Amino acid sequence: MAAAALTILVIDENRIxxxxxxxxxxxxxxxxxxxxxxxxxxxxxxxxIEPDVIVIDxxxxxxxxxxxxxxxxxxxxxxIAMFVDRSDQASIEAAVEAGVSxxxxxxxxxxxxxxxxxxxxxxxxxxxxxxxxxxxxxTELENRKVLDRAKGILMKSRGLSExxxxxxxxxxxxxxxxxxxxxxxxLVTAAGLLEPGDD
Amino acid sequence: xxxxxxxxxGFLPLLDSALLVVARERGFAAxxxxxxxxxxxxxxxNIRDRLAVGHFDVAHMLGPMPxxxxxxxxxxxxxxxxxMALGLGGNAVTVSTGLWQAMQEHGARGDLxxxxxxxxxxxxxxxxxxxxxxxxxxxxxHPHSGHNYELRYWLAACGMMPDRDIEIVIxxxxxxxxxxxSGRIDGYCVGEPWNTAAVAKKAGRIATVKAAIWKSxxxxxxxxxxxxxEAHPEALAALQRALYRAAQxxxxxxxxxxxxxxxxxxxxxxxxxEWMRPALDGLIRHDDGDTVAVADFFVPHAKAxxxxxxxxxxxxxxxMVRWGQVEAxxxxxxxxxxxxxxxxxxxxxxxxxxxLPGANAKVEGALKTATPVGSAGASLVLGPDGFFDGAxxxxxxxxxxxxxxxERAN
Numbered sequence: 001m002a003a004a005a006l007t008i009l010v011i012d013e014n015r016i017x018x019x020x021x022x023x024x025x026x027x028x029x030x031x032x033x034x035x036x037x038x039x040x041x042x043x044x045x046x047x048x049i050e051p052d053v054i055v056i057d058x059x060x061x062x063x064x065x066x067x068x069x070x071x072x073x074x075x076x077x078x079x080i081a082m083f084v085d086r087s088d089q090a091s092i093e094a095a096v097e098a099g100v101s102x103x104x105x106x107x108x109x110x111x112x113x114x115x116x117x118x119x120x121x122x123x124x125x126x127x128x129x130x131x132x133x134x135x136x137x138x139t140e141l142e143n144r145k146v147l148d149r150a151k152g153i154l155m156k157s158r159g160l161s162e163x164x165x166x167x168x169x170x171x172x173x174x175x176x177x178x179x180x181x182x183x184x185x186x187l188v189t190a191a192g193l194l195e196p197g198d199d
Numbered sequence: 200x201x202x203x204x205x206x207x208x209g210f211l212p213l214l215d216s217a218l219l220v221v222a223r224e225r226g227f228a229a230x231x232x233x234x235x236x237x238x239x240x241x242x243x244x245n246i247r248d249r250l251a252v253g254h255f256d257v258a259h260m261l262g263p264m265p266x267x268x269x270x271x272x273x274x275x276x277x278x279x280x281x282x283m284a285l286g287l288g289g290n291a292v293t294v295s296t297g298l299w300q301a302m303q304e305h306g307a308r309g310d311l312x313x314x315x316x317x318x319x320x321x322x323x324x325x326x327x328x329x330x331x332x333x334x335x336x337x338x339x340x341h342p343h344s345g346h347n348y349e350l351r352y353w354l355a356a357c358g359m360m361p362d363r364d365i366e367i368v369i370x371x372x373x374x375x376x377x378x379x380x381s382g383r384i385d386g387y388c389v390g391e392p393w394n395t396a397a398v399a400k401k402a403g404r405i406a407t408v409k410a411a412i413w414k415s416x417x418x419x420x421x422x423x424x425x426x427x428x429e430a431h432p433e434a435l436a437a438l439q440r441a442l443y444r445a446a447q448x449x450x451x452x453x454x455x456x457x458x459x460x461x462x463x464x465x466x467x468x469x470x471x472x473e474w475m476r477p478a479l480d481g482l483i484r485h486d487d488g489d490t491v492a493v494a495d496f497f498v499p500h501a502k503a504x505x506x507x508x509x510x511x512x513x514x515x516x517x518x519m520v521r522w523g524q525v526e527a528x529x530x531x532x533x534x535x536x537x538x539x540x541x542x543x544x545x546x547x548x549x550x551x552x553x554x555l556p557g558a559n560a561k562v563e564g565a566l567k568t569a570t571p572v573g574s575a576g577a578s579l580v581l582g583p584d585g586f587f588d589g590a591x592x593x594x595x596x597x598x599x600x601x602x603x604x605x606e607r608a609n
Contacts, residue, residue: 040383063242065369067274068342092275093252101248103274 006108007032008116009051011039013060017127021055024123028115043069053113054103055120058096070103091117098124143181150184153191203234204434209246210237210259212468213372214391214478215419217458217499218285219259220467222438222445230444231437239466242371243341244274250424251277256431257438259285260422263515266538267343270525278425281512282543283439285419286446287504289478289497290346290409291394292316292353294386295379298323298335299404299486309489313407313587317357320406324364334363338370338378338387345409345418348518350388353412355604356588361522379403390418391497392474398484399474405485410496413563415504415584417511420539428543436547443505443548450500455479502569502581503556505544510560510594512539517597521604532597554579563592 008030012018018035025033034049036042039062046054046069056066091114095101098121104113147169154165169187173180206228210216219237222228228235238255240246246258247268265279291311294302298320307319324335339346351361361367370378372393378384380402388409397403409416421442428435448454459475462468468475477483481496498504516535519525541559548555556572556579566582586592592600 058245058248059241061241061371061374063244064341064371067244068369070274071342089252092248096248096252096254101244 005032006030006052006112006116007049008034009046009049009054010035011042011054011060011066012057013037014057014127017057017124020127021120021123024119025116028119030116039066042066052105052108053116055116056101056103057124058099058101063101067103088114094121098122099128100124143184146181146188147184150187153187157191203229203232204431204437205234205236206256206434206438207236207238207254208257208259209240209249209255211240211243211246211372212470213259213393213419214462214468214475214497215286215289216259216467217449217462218442218445218505220461221448221458222441224461225445225448227444227448228438228441231441233434233437233441235438235441237466243344246422247273247277248275250279250422251275253424253427255424256427257421257423257435260420261341261344261346262417262420262511263343263345263348263519264341265420265422266512266515266535267519267524269534269538270519270531272343272519272524279422279538280425280428280540280543281420281507281538282423282428282435282540282547283421283442284417284505284507284511285421285442286449286500287415287418287498287502288408288410288495289418290349290388290390291483292350292386292388292406292408293375293379293394293397293403294320294406295382295384295403296401297382298385299406301326302406307406309404309485309491311405311407311411311483311485311491311493313353313411314357316406317353317359320354321358324359328364334366335385336366336368336383338368338375338384338389340372340389341369342524343519345416345515346388346390348515348522349409349412349416351522352518353407353587356586356590376400376402391478392468392470395474395477395484396470398486401487405483408483408493408496410493411587413584413586414495415498415502415566415582417508417515420507435543439544439547440551443551443553446500446505450498450504452480503554503579506556507539507541507544508556508560509536509539509541510563510592512536513560513594513597514563514592517592517601517604520601527598527601556581560594562594564590 008025010018010021015037022033022035036045056063100120102117150169151162151165154160154168155162169180169183173183208219210219223235223237243261249255250258265281267273268276268279301323302319305319305322307316339350354361354365359365372389375387375389375393376397379397380400394405449458459472459479462475463470463472478497481492481494482490483493483496484490512535516532520527525531545555563584564586566584568583569580570582572579572581
């Protein structure tokens with residue numbers, strides 16, 4: 001099998017996502033995987049690595065430069081085409097949707113490459129989901145902190161219990177048809193403005 | 200209330216996304232019943248891919264890109280048509296401060312003159328050759344771009360051979376000024392505000408401008424997925440009318456302040472408003488202190504600036520042949536000509552009763568001064584449209600033009 005092993009290059013500025021892809025490729029039995037985060041000097045790296053498959057994230061602003069390089073056989077020795085198969089519209093759509101594109105050297109059999117692209121697509125999607133969840137968790141934590149501060153302000157300035165302070169915030173939010181986090185943020189901002197300051 | 204046409208457009212953060220931005224933000228799209236969503240992208244490859252898979256219906260595109268797609272020169276090719284251009288001009292050539300100093304020693308002046316700057320650059324290239332130093336490196340945004348072709352045209356017309364005398368690489372516009380500052384490249388050709396960016400950062404000087412290399416020359420276009428255009432002719436025509444009105448608005452000098460602010464906002468170019476002013480006002484800051492007036496630096500509306508001339512498409516095709524991107528053939532020439540759809544432009548704008556060119560193509564470089572021309576409806580003034588070396592491109596003599604250029608290169 002060693003002779004048939006594919007050399008895969010992953011170009012991704014996002015280190016976490018790149019290592020998720022790498023892990024997936026290694027789990028699938030691909031040993032010859034190289035990760036590049038920075039495209040500086042990429043032409044030389046490609047010449048050294050001689051990849052069969054190149055996976056790039058679509059956010060990379062250097063895609064135009066990379067594609068141009070792939071088309072110049074001088075830089076990569078073998079011309080590199082895009083995607084698994086031009087006629088495979090579903091794969092192309094899934095890849096663009098996930099934010100990944102793959103380039104393969106000419107002449108490589110499609111069925112050998114398709115599992116790699118499919119793996120990359122699913123890992124990219126998993127990463128996006130993870131990033132979204134992390135983002136939501138962060139917002140949630142942030143909201144909770146602001147809510148605690150807002151409650152504290154009400155408890156101190158109006159002599160309310162914590163429960164009553166929360167109830168007041170909730171009632172105000174409902175009356176104004178806004179989120180409780182927004183009301184809490186407004187209160188914290190207003191309190192900040194009313195505090196005796198330097199000006 | 201009729202249901203509005205929903206149209207999604209991709210764009211890159213460049214000054215010449217102005218027509219799309221204004222069509223949306225100033226209500227011209229809504230006025231034509233178009234709900235226009237604008238999605239900012241980070242590369243032309245993404246624009247092309249997302250147009251191909253239907254994420255975008257239309258897009259801000261480099262003029263030669265749809266032709267390259269239809270000629271099968273791109274990794275992912277969708278049939279794309281150009282029913283409208285998004286203005287004329289707007290690019291410049293910026294060189295590093297070090298290279299500019301060397302060019303000054305050979306007669307370059309701060310007047311953006313392409314012949315003076317080019318001749319000085321050639322002297323520097325020859326000097327470096329004699330000293331055995333490596334070739335200078337210039338960047339452009341894309342192999343199928345007006346930038347690539349006008350830079351090469353300028354170099355060749357000044358006696359240099361691109362690729363041999365000057366290496367040409369691809370870089371995304373927002374990274375160019377920093378690449379210049381750090382010495383990774385010696386110069387570049389890009390749209391605004393990315394030349395002004397280098398001047399503002401004291402990383403470079405503007406050596407010449409597109410509007411001087413080729414006056415009234417084409418740049419960005421509205422690229423449209425052909426299947427979408429065929430399925431939604433009314434939506435496309437409504438968008439074209441909205442973009443025409445946006446172009447009119449952009450062409451009014453008293454709107455430039457507001458336009459600069461609009462473009463500078465986070466959702467669009469996301470750079471300071473004062474970086475937008477030089478191109479809009481035609482007052483180019485070639486270095487820290489000096490400003491040069493270039494009246495036609497960027498033309499959003501006047502001179503039929505949004506008309507998709509077939510002669511522009513054919514000129515791009517001649518350059519694709521010239522630089523070895525495509526074989527010369529009658530079939531390829533026809534593909535280029537048919538990509539630009541002057542017929543759709545006329546049909547969409549006819550209800551506005553505005554001045555429309557009567558011809559689909561014109562001899563490029565023939566108008567030495569601004570000239571009133573025959574047009575349907577109101578009066579129309581075109582030109583000047585000359586190339587700086589005095590050459591003429593007759594779209595009826597494509598083969599001869601290509602032959603002349605190949606001869607010159609050898």
